[in-house]
Amino acid sequence: xxxxxxxxxxxxxxxxxxxxxxxxxxxxxxxxxxxxxxxxxxxxxxxxxxxxxxxxxxxxxxxxxxxxxxxxxxxxxxxxxxxxxxxxxxxxxxxxxxxxxxxxxxxxxxxxxxxxxxxxxxxxxxxxxxxxxxxxxxxxxxxxxxxxxxxxxxxxxxxxxxxxxxxxxxxxxxxxxxxxxxxxxxxxxxxxxxxxxxxxxxxxxxxxxxxxxxxxxxxxxxxxxxxxxxxxxxxxxxxxxxxxxxxxxxxxxxxxxxxxxxxxxxxxxxxxxxxxxxxxxxxxxxxxxxxxxxxxxxxxxxxxxxxxxxxxxxxxxxxxxxxxxxxxxxxxxxxxxxxxxxxxxxxxxxxxxxxxxxxxxxxxxxxxxxxxxxxxxxxxxxxxxxxxxxxxxxxxxxxxxxxxxxxxxxxxxxxxxxxxxxxxxxxxxxxxxxxxxxxxxxxxxxxxxxxxxxxxxxxxxxxxxxxxxxxxxxxxxxxxxxxxxxxxxxxxxxxxxxxxxxxxxxxxxxxxxxxxxxxxxxxxxxxxxxxxxxxxxxxxxxxxxxxx
DNA sequence: GCCGTTTTCGGCCCGACTGTTTTCAGTCG
Numbered sequence: 001x002x003x004x005x006x007x008x009x010x011x012x013x014x015x016x017x018x019x020x021x022x023x024x025x026x027x028x029x030x031x032x033x034x035x036x037x038x039x040x041x042x043x044x045x046x047x048x049x050x051x052x053x054x055x056x057x058x059x060x061x062x063x064x065x066x067x068x069x070x071x072x073x074x075x076x077x078x079x080x081x082x083x084x085x086x087x088x089x090x091x092x093x094x095x096x097x098x099x100x101x102x103x104x105x106x107x108x109x110x111x112x113x114x115x116x117x118x119x120x121x122x123x124x125x126x127x128x129x130x131x132x133x134x135x136x137x138x139x140x141x142x143x144x145x146x147x148x149x150x151x152x153x154x155x156x157x158x159x160x161x162x163x164x165x166x167x168x169x170x171x172x173x174x175x176x177x178x179x180x181x182x183x184x185x186x187x188x189x190x191x192x193x194x195x196x197x198x199x200x201x202x203x204x205x206x207x208x209x210x211x212x213x214x215x216x217x218x219x220x221x222x223x224x225x226x227x228x229x230x231x232x233x234x235x236x237x238x239x240x241x242x243x244x245x246x247x248x249x250x251x252x253x254x255x256x257x258x259x260x261x262x263x264x265x266x267x268x269x270x271x272x273x274x275x276x277x278x279x280x281x282x283x284x285x286x287x288x289x290x291x292x293x294x295x296x297x298x299x300x301x302x303x304x305x306x307x308x309x310x311x312x313x314x315x316x317x318x319x320x321x322x323x324x325x326x327x328x329x330x331x332x333x334x335x336x337x338x339x340x341x342x343x344x345x346x347x348x349x350x351x352x353x354x355x356x357x358x359x360x361x362x363x364x365x366x367x368x369x370x371x372x373x374x375x376x377x378x379x380x381x382x383x384x385x386x387x388x389x390x391x392x393x394x395x396x397x398x399x400x401x402x403x404x405x406x407x408x409x410x411x412x413x414x415x416x417x418x419x420x421x422x423x424x425x426x427x428x429x430x431x432x433x434x435x436x437x438x439x440x441x442x443x444x445x446x447x448x449x450x451x452x453x454x455x456x457x458x459x460x461x462x463x464x465x466x467x468x469x470x471x472x473x474x475x476x477x478x479x480x481x482x483x484x485x486x487x488x489x490x491x492x493x494x495x496x497x498x499x500x501x502x503x504x505x506x507x508x509x510x511x512x513x514x515x516x517x518x519x520x521x522x523x524x525x526x527x528x529x530x531x532x533x534x535x536x537x538x539x540x541x542x543x544x545x546x547x548x
Numbered sequence: 549g550c551c552g553t554t555t556t557c558g559g560c561c562c563g564a565c566t567g568t569t570t571t572c573a574g575t576c577g
Contacts (some may be wrong), residue, residue: 029549
């Protein structure tokens with residue numbers, strides 16, 4: 001685990017302990033700092049070395065001192081002291097679904113319960129019943145929360161969540177009286193992993209929508225159902241919230257439930273400064289609703305340009321939207337091809353035709369087919385298929401840093417595709433690639449899908465790629481295949497290029513790969529497969545860092 | 549504990565839902 005995530009975990013634990021101690025605002029302050037550390041794309045040690053810790057959002061004098069203490073000594077005295085103030089098992093109780101700091105503390109003070117095991121015993125011994133506020137239903141809820149199977153699900157990889165959401169939306173459209181429907185939350189922002197799925201609909205018959213939602217075959221358990229919201233646990237324990245909102249509030253609700261939290265907090269304080277109030281029902285001046293039907297209207301009412309969901313992270317996007325200088329992020333219509341299409345050396349004519357037809361259907365100008373080394377006859381067969389406006393480029397896959405010398409009679413590939421997971425870390429100085437042919441680096445092992453990437457290893461790839469003019473891959477597989485959003489952002493800031501790879505092949509995969517690129521503030525001019533075919537071989541001009 | 553084109557002190561989002569309540573507390577997002 002990286003130092004960044006160690007510190008983030010430590011601060012989250014401090015926040016939980018402060019919750020138990022009944023502190024009001026400090027817990028959120030520590031959680032905010034934890035979020036900042038987690039989304040940092042460089043080692044916190046480097047930031048500390050430059051003396052810039054307290055420039056990080058949510059990090060002030062006290063927390064930066066604790067970071068320095070941790071870097072120096074490997075521990076934080078404040079944390080050690082807090083930990084001694086209450087039994088460690090209380091934290092486990094606190095993390096059970098439906099149980100919070102107040103309840104955990106009461107169990108400890110009033111029953112002497114110091115952990116989940118003792119809590120279970122107390123329930124079976126009937127010791128909770130006399131407590132004020134604990135009726136049979138609540139006790140039952142706690143009993144269920146203590147069952148091992150109900151452990152709150154870990155965050156779900158973006159790709160898995162997107163497929164599930166897609167299925168739910170399609171089913172609801174078919175079976176429920178729905179007007180508008182949209183997926184919100186961190187899934188819409190394209191976060192690497194999502195905690196739950198938020199779906200918003202407008203409908204004149206909410207009850208029938210909830211009935212249809214409740215009847216979906218993949219549902220495991222209905223957690224709660226009210227008049228505007230229903231929560232269902234699906235298959236592997238992914239929680240899906242469905243909300244029905246008024247058409248006039250759809251934009252405001254979509255904005256509100258898309259987040260991020262930090263983005264919304266800043267937006268609301270900006271609204272307050274301008275004499276307005278924003279909530280999930282609209283934008284209000286006094287009692288009067290002045291916006292909220294569409295999301296664009298919400299931003300326009302505040303004097304802001306529309307901010308794409310992928311960059312709503314409170315990283316300067318609101319100031320740029322106010323100034324009207326947000327960058328235009330890459331979109332599907334910018335892509336002109338795909339250079340990461342694997343093909344076997346023995347592909348049939350039919351398979352080749354199908355691949356080319358798919359590229360043509362997307363309006364692409366070229367298709368880059370990656371072949372194993374020494375497949376020159378296959379390369380010629382592919383090149384011969386370049387018809388109907390789709391050019392064929394041939395890439396050769398490298399699994400080590402030594403580029404093979406072309407055999408007799410074989411032509412050079414149009415580009416190299418380097419598998420980072422097999423070739424090993426990049427050399428510290430710029431190696432051969434240079435400008436011609438183009439290099440594309442794939443399978444960057446920056447982390448396990450859905451988990452946090454290792455900033456140090458990814459940083460070395462980014463440094464190398466920027467120097468060498470190579471493009472790094474962003475795919476729908478998240479961190480398991482290429483860069484995640486924050487690392488793409490770092491690549492953009494450094495002036496590098498990336499390749500958007502829809503490895504799943506369909507529209508959902510393309511959408512996810514694009515969303516990840518957009519999370520990195522990627523503009524079309526920095527996308528290898530948004531370049532005209534003629535520009536592919538040219539060395540990239542050193543780009544200006546993306547603004548943030 | 550953080551933060552500031554109304555503040556260096558005094559705020560810090562706020563509404564839905566549940567269970568246990570005759571009016572609210574706790575949790576969640």
